Amino acid sequence: MQQTGLSPDFNFLEEVEAAGPFNVSECFQCRKCTNGCPATFAMDLFPDQVIRLAILGLKEEVLRSKTIWVCASCETCSTRCPNGVRIAEVMDFFKEMAVVKGIAVPERQIVTLHQTFLDNFRKTGRVFEGGLMGAYMLRSGQMGSMLKTGAWKDQLQLGWKMFQKGRMPLFPTSIEGRAEVAAILRRSK
Amino acid sequence: MKVTYYPGCSLEGTARDYADSIHDVCAHFGIQLQEVSDWNCCGATAAHCINHKASIELGARNLKLAARQSNPDLLVPCPLCYNRLKTAAWALEEEKTHQYDIQLDAPAPKIWDLANFFATDEMLAKLRENVKKPLESLKVVCYYGCMASRPPHITKAVDYENPQSMDRIVKALGGKALPWPYKTDCCGASLMLSRPDMGHKLVGKLYDMAQRVGAQAMVVSCQMCQSNLDMYQKQIEADWGRNFAPPILYFTELIGLACGMPAVESWLSRHIADPRPLLREARLVA
Numbered sequence: 001m002q003q004t005g006l007s008p009d010f011n012f013l014e015e016v017e018a019a020g021p022f023n024v025s026e027c028f029q030c031r032k033c034t035n036g037c038p039a040t041f042a043m044d045l046f047p048d049q050v051i052r053l054a055i056l057g058l059k060e061e062v063l064r065s066k067t068i069w070v071c072a073s074c075e076t077c078s079t080r081c082p083n084g085v086r087i088a089e090v091m092d093f094f095k096e097m098a099v100v101k102g103i104a105v106p107e108r109q110i111v112t113l114h115q116t117f118l119d120n121f122r123k124t125g126r127v128f129e130g131g132l133m134g135a136y137m138l139r140s141g142q143m144g145s146m147l148k149t150g151a152w153k154d155q156l157q158l159g160w161k162m163f164q165k166g167r168m169p170l171f172p173t174s175i176e177g178r179a180e181v182a183a184i185l186r187r188s189k
Numbered sequence: 190m191k192v193t194y195y196p197g198c199s200l201e202g203t204a205r206d207y208a209d210s211i212h213d214v215c216a217h218f219g220i221q222l223q224e225v226s227d228w229n230c231c232g233a234t235a236a237h238c239i240n241h242k243a244s245i246e247l248g249a250r251n252l253k254l255a256a257r258q259s260n261p262d263l264l265v266p267c268p269l270c271y272n273r274l275k276t277a278a279w280a281l282e283e284e285k286t287h288q289y290d291i292q293l294d295a296p297a298p299k300i301w302d303l304a305n306f307f308a309t310d311e312m313l314a315k316l317r318e319n320v321k322k323p324l325e326s327l328k329v330v331c332y333y334g335c336m337a338s339r340p341p342h343i344t345k346a347v348d349y350e351n352p353q354s355m356d357r358i359v360k361a362l363g364g365k366a367l368p369w370p371y372k373t374d375c376c377g378a379s380l381m382l383s384r385p386d387m388g389h390k391l392v393g394k395l396y397d398m399a400q401r402v403g404a405q406a407m408v409v410s411c412q413m414c415q416s417n418l419d420m421y422q423k424q425i426e427a428d429w430g431r432n433f434a435p436p437i438l439y440f441t442e443l444i445g446l447a448c449g450m451p452a453v454e455s456w457l458s459r460h461i462a463d464p465r466p467l468l469r470e471a472r473l474v475a
Binding site: 019020021038039041042070072073074075076078079086088092093095096099107109110111112113114115117118121125126127128129130133136140154158161162165166167168169173175176177178180181184185187 | 198199201202203204205206227228229230232233234235236237238239240241242243246247250286290291335336338339340341349373374375377378379380382383384386387390391420424458459460461
């Protein structure tokens with residue numbers, strides 16, 4: 001008889017710590033991380049629950065959570081943890097693992113922005129802000145909905161205002177070492 | 190005094206106002222900025238979220254280039270760039286747990302958050318000497334955000350729960366920095382673009398508290414915080430059903446104002462929430 005639908009991965013903690021150390025197993029569930037977190041209102045698991053699930057080896061639950069993506073990396077949790085658990089850093093590790101494993105990310109827009117940002121400077125070495133928003137809107141499939149809701153007008157207006165104020169660059173800058181940057185982004189993928 | 194300078198990508202674009210103010214203020218105080226030659230993007234949030242190894246190596250390349258310039262100090266105005274460079278230095282010089290494909294061939298220079306650089310006793314004394322128009326009638330809150338302070342094992346900050354650098358600068362310029370509890374609460378950073386609902390909620394909280402303590406403006410040292418707090422005020426006010434509209438000033442702009450630097454107006458004119466009406470009222474600009 002099947003008792004639960006849980007399928008713990010007993011090597012998960014070891015795998016996580018090999019990339020760290022993040023001191024995940026030091027957690028004694030005081031919830032100080034969760035109490036100080038500014039983003040809990042948008043999370044499906046609280047930060048302390050993510051840590052607990054990681055200890056229990058419930059990898060799928062962790063990697064499929066919204067929490068790891070809506071974490072703003074503000075580092076309040078890691079700073080305040082009495083046991084030195086690197087909570088924000090391990091959230092990053094989970095994000096990367098989810099991407100590498102091709103897991104369907106429940107916060108598509110967030111990961112799309114990260115990917116668009118890295119692609120933005122991959123070939124030039126420096127971010128070209130003038131091209132970032134447009135590329136992100138296209139890639140995240142928001143153009144359609146923006147056309148429907150009229151939100152494109154706000155975006156365009158803001159972009160125009162920034163341009164008028166001399167804060168919207170029109171041309172990307174390329175650095176001499178752009179091939180080195182492309183190599184860094186390639187080899188570590 | 191010569192220092193090495195890492196501006197970061199935004200200062201060449203959306204944070205032109207910050208860049209201009211930094212160049213002029215530094216020139217005013219005899220600080221010669223020597224840009225890291227051929228610097229690259231620090232990778233920002235995107236790299237450390239989904240490509241850890243690259244996030245360290247991007248920083249390592251910058252530090253390697255910075256170490257070739259003989260200045261002992263590296264000034265970084267953007268707190269996120271600062272944080273990424275500090276993290277790379279920490280990973281390569283202190284932690285040494287993992288292998289990276291770019292190594293430093295010389296020790297990294299001392300990496301400074303710009304506000305901390307201007308808040309040393311020596312610099313504060315210079316600021317005091319140069320004040321022509323004290324900021325007497327201006328009541329502000331200093332908003333530090335996350336990345337200049339946290340995590341302290343990397344930034345080495347000691348006052349990470351209640352940072353003081355900008356409060357000290359405002360005081361040295363004759364202004365009043367009000368105490369408030371949200372100095373280091375997060376503005377949402379890049380979530381403002383990917384989850385605007387979250388960004389609006391986080392920034393609205395900051396406006397609300399700044400208003401409650403009676404601040405007329407918010408002072409920042411981070412161009413990411415500045416743009417999140419400055420660019421979306423209309424939408425945030427609509428979400429909250431409230432009027433906030435605080436001007437969001439860089440601390441370097443306050444230095445320019447108090448020291449009577451003529452270029453101040455051109456920096457201020459680049460903001461979305463126009464700070465000039467408030468500053469006219471305070472008799473700080475004509």
